[in-house]
Amino acid sequence: MTHDDDLDELAQWVRDAQHVVALTGAGISTESGIPDFRGPQGVWTKNPAAEKTATLEYYMSDPEIRRKAWQNRLNSEMWSAEPNAAHRALVDLERKQRLHALVTQNVDGLHHAAGQNPAIVVEIHGNVREAKCMTCGWRGPMAGTLDRVRAGEEDPACTECGGILKSATISFGENLVPDDLHRSQLAAARADVFLAIGTSLAVYPAAGLPEIALRNGARLVVMNAEETPFDPVASAVVREQLGTVLPALAERV
Numbered sequence: 120m121t122h123d124d125d126l127d128e129l130a131q132w133v134r135d136a137q138h139v140v141a142l143t144g145a146g147i148s149t150e151s152g153i154p155d156f157r158g159p160q161g162v163w164t165k166n167p168a169a170e171k172t173a174t175l176e177y178y179m180s181d182p183e184i185r186r187k188a189w190q191n192r193l194n195s196e197m198w199s200a201e202p203n204a205a206h207r208a209l210v211d212l213e214r215k216q217r218l219h220a221l222v223t224q225n226v227d228g229l230h231h232a233a234g235q236n237p238a239i240v241v242e243i244h245g246n247v248r249e250a251k252c253m254t255c256g257w258r259g260p261m262a263g264t265l266d267r268v269r270a271g272e273e274d275p276a277c278t279e280c281g282g283i284l285k286s287a288t289i290s291f292g293e294n295l296v297p298d299d300l301h302r303s304q305l306a307a308a309r310a311d312v313f314l315a316i317g318t319s320l321a322v323y324p325a326a327g328l329p330e331i332a333l334r335n336g337a338r339l340v341v342m343n344a345e346e347t348p349f350d351p352v353a354s355a356v357v358r359e360q361l362g363t364v365l366p367a368l369a370e371r372v
């Protein structure tokens with residue numbers, strides 16, 4: 120799908136829809152310099168040892184893994200990343216009242232940074248802006264905890280209860296927040312246009328959302344550089360660069 124005619128048709132669907140829902144994955148943030156962790160060139164694909172820092176079992180049982188994880192957080196490219204044209208295009212769509220819910224698999228907070236209304240965003244894999252205690256549930260800004268790491272605490276403990284702290288992301292082996300999952304599924308069920316943006320649609324439960332949308336009669340639009348399992352059932356498949364095609368779509372809506 121590369122012709123203007125096709126983009127016009129897609130814009131028409133979005134204009135005519137009652138409830139537009141977007142699901143975003145790593146592909147929308149690569150243009151902001153944030154690596155894709157799971158993709159073919161992903162950080163974890165190329166370095167499986169790094170994946171341990173994001174696996175709950177290892178994180179909880181091994182202080183050395185936690186020390187590594189805190190160093191990774193300290194040096195993360197996420198702190199300096201800026202939203203790109205694709206993030207901004209989704210804000211445009213919302214301002215035109217053509218985007219009603221945005222579920223993201225990303226933890227980078229770039230939708231918030233771009234100015235998306237937090238009320239319509241569900242960060243289904245959590246976020247890196249906060250730290251959380253794995254014992255008492257305390258949550259606080261990540262910046263404060265990183266200051267402690269910088270000051271020499273290699274594996275800072277919860278100041279409330281002494282428990283293990285972690286970023287407020289969903290690690291491998293960790294349950295999703297039930298309320299976030301529920302909100303995502305409700306949004307998908309209400310969608311009449313479902314935009315799957317920069318996601319391989321390979322990881323559940325995110326991959327279950329387009330299924331729900333399709334079952335309820337939505338048009339599915341897949342916008343991803345690589346093939347996804349949903350391409351054959353999509354109303355349209357877009358392979359173009361998201362930073363180009365999303366602004367072009369938002370402009371036409």
Ligand SMILES: [Zn+2]
Pocket residue numbers: 252253254255256257277278279280281282
């Ligand atoms: Zn605690």
